[in-house]
Amino acid sequence: MSTEAPQPSKDGAGEDGPFKGPSAIEDRLPSELLAIATPAIELQGIDKRFGTVHANRAVDLKIGRASIHGIVGENGAGKSTLMKILYGYYQADKGRILIDGRETRIARPSQAIKAGIGMVHQHFMLVDNFTVLENLMLGAEGAFWIRGSFNNARGVLSQVSWEYGLEVDPDAVVGDLPVGVQQRVEILKILFRGAEIIVLDEPTAVLTPQETQELFKILKRLRAEGKTVVLITHKLQEVMEVTDRVTVMRDGAVAGTLNTADTNKRELAELMVGRRVVLRVEKTRATPGRPCLEVDQLTVRDESGTARVEDITLAVHEGEILGIAGVSGNGQSELIEALAGLRRIDAGSIRLRGQVVALPNAELSPADMRNLGVTHVPEDRLKMGLISAFDASESAILGYQGDRAYNGPLLSDRGKIVNHCADLMQKFDVRPPEPQWRSGAFSGGNQQKLVLAREIERDPILLLVGQPTRGVDVGAIEFIHQRLIEMRDAGKAILLVSAELDEILGLADRVVVMFEGKIVGELTAEEASPKKIGLMMAGVVGNGS
């Protein structure tokens, strides 16, 4: 959030009534009806270019007051650009913005805040070592002595959090709070500044399913209190669940605006991609072979000594996808990192094709694991999977940079590296197929395809995959799922960790559910249902494994 002089007013945009200017209809209609008739936000013919990229093409959009409006689209469809124009980060080349029916010029975020617009960014704009109250005060400190305004703020905070069901301890340090609660602080901060319109950019990307449900409750509460909510997302499930209307964007233009009640996921997906898509990839029954990976009573502790993975025993067979379900943070990350050689193990053993490869104090390095034929698509591709400042061709050899194929006696063979990358890009349909581009310049889905291509094309015996479709658009999800099924059918063993229940249900042949570092249940694909897995994920029931 910008710290530019926001107005600590509590009435925000509604100051002099939402409607101005003489109009025959306005005189005759009661104001409640008008409130519905005049959209809270109206965008007319918004057009924006960045160099050769046409990010928004004559976008028209009306968002009704006191409603939850979803904006969906693939990565790069222009939804973020549109919202950044609304929030004053960018200026539209053409077009008008009407707030409450009045044309409003928004050149800076501070003007957007004044107009009653608040934005919750995907990456929170909070000071980690400040308390909740201090964060709320940021940019609205008032006088030189801040004690008075602090006490004032405390009062307002308790009122606002009661009103909207946003309970937060005002004296908790933000860095110590769970992500879901931090997001609540962001929303509070916006309400605190008098926002009537709340824009949320991919708010559920960082949340667990439970936290997502909490968030949706809050959004519905906000709507009930008359606030307008704009939800940017690419998760169709969420759109169906919480929005009143939904606008689909494709290639910078509006592909359609629909009443959520009158549509379904398939229709939205097709509008987004512009062609028919398969939401669940067809697959045949698995024919598991020999066990490939066997984990025996594995325990992994973190730096503080807390067991993150406790006494886990599992096996992945050749020709099988084992799905690990669970709410994020229940030890799945630590498990997959231990298997990839990135973490110390404290007890138990790891066997590959019957051979013990790792014991406590005799772990293998990531390089060793690769040599043994274990490749790894890490959960966090931006932090681990690739290096955004590197060329795509350089990221495409991460982990294999020492390979003879890319190195002469002294210098590396640039030509071969670039060709290798071009080859991967062609096989996995990475767009644009430009090996010389910065890795960070690609969209999330294309980055993920590049990482997958690198790890799959190594022809591993075991593939470890973490969150393969997080932040990836629908078209790419279909492609990635197909590739994983193909690999399975080629007799490879795949260990899949995903927080998306749909993904686990769609891909896995067997499902193991983790809760607080332990396995609480194991199900076959036939037994698995969202309800059963959901209860296990919450730690409510197990099946006695």
Next chain:
Amino acid sequence: MKDEALPAWVEYFAIPGINLLMALIIAGLVVVFMGESPWVALGALLGGAFGSLEQFGYTLFYTTSFIFTGLAVAVAFHCGLFNIGGEGQAMMGGLGVTLVCLGYDGTSWPLLFPLAVMGAIAFGALWSFLPGYLQATRGSHTVITTIMFNFLAAILLNYLLVEVLIAPGQQSPQTIRFDEAGHLPFAHDLLRGFGLETGRSPLNITFLLALAVAGLVWLFLWRTRWGYEMRAVGQSEPAARYGGISPGPMIVMAMVISGALAGLMGVNEVMGSQHRLVLGFTAGFGFAGIAVALMGRNHPFGVVLAALLFGVLYQGGSELAFEIPTFTSDVVVVIQGLVILFCGALENIFRKPIVRIFEIRRLLREL
């Protein structure tokens, strides 16, 4: 941001040019404020740097030292490290050169030269190895440790030059003059061999070594797997670890290379020009390397250009102080500071307006 694409000539020449111009204008105002003519001052500065082959020789001589110290900072930076110990590493490099030259009992410089280069590399690297090792194993921040190593180097050199290596019968802290083999050929001597008569300057063949080293640094960073691994550690440690790269050894390697590069400055000064070890010969060039790397965007080619600019400012500046008596050397430092400010720290202030101009031009063309 790179997403607002500008033509390459604007990106790499026009914007730095405008920044430089801006720095000169502000510096000009300072000159006016002091009651002197900015045109005369600018003339003296440029004349001092380029006026004759002799003066240009001095400019390139200083450039040589700036290239080494600038590259040192740039290499460490690519591994995510901030080496501000260039000054101490350069001192130690000079000590290495001196010990080799004093110990050599021959007459031919071409034989001694590679040995002296190795001495400079070894001593410079030694002085950065420990900070690197401490960073890798204990997490002791290189900014702190390299600063302390600067003091250690200064004190060590002081002790050696006062108590041990001082020339017999001398009062000033410096060693005896090296034998002939310890004198690198000057550019003016070499050029005379081709029948070109130029003024005397300390420019020597170390300049060519500096250019070659800049090329090697580029090759190392972008065309070897070790450079790749080092840059990976600098960009993202988790990604490097994922890629099977241990950050510790890379950090040590980056610091060792960085120190070796800074140490090479000793070859230029000690064996190339003064032919003896003199206390304080580094004259702040090690610190200036930080600014050189900053201006050169940590790219070897950029570092060479930035070093040239610093060479011009250094040489032109000293002539300026000589020609206009009201200008003390402090004023020259102010002018240098303004250039660093505009070209390094404030490089983006003119970027936005220029981007806007190009956007408007594009829109007009479309209409």
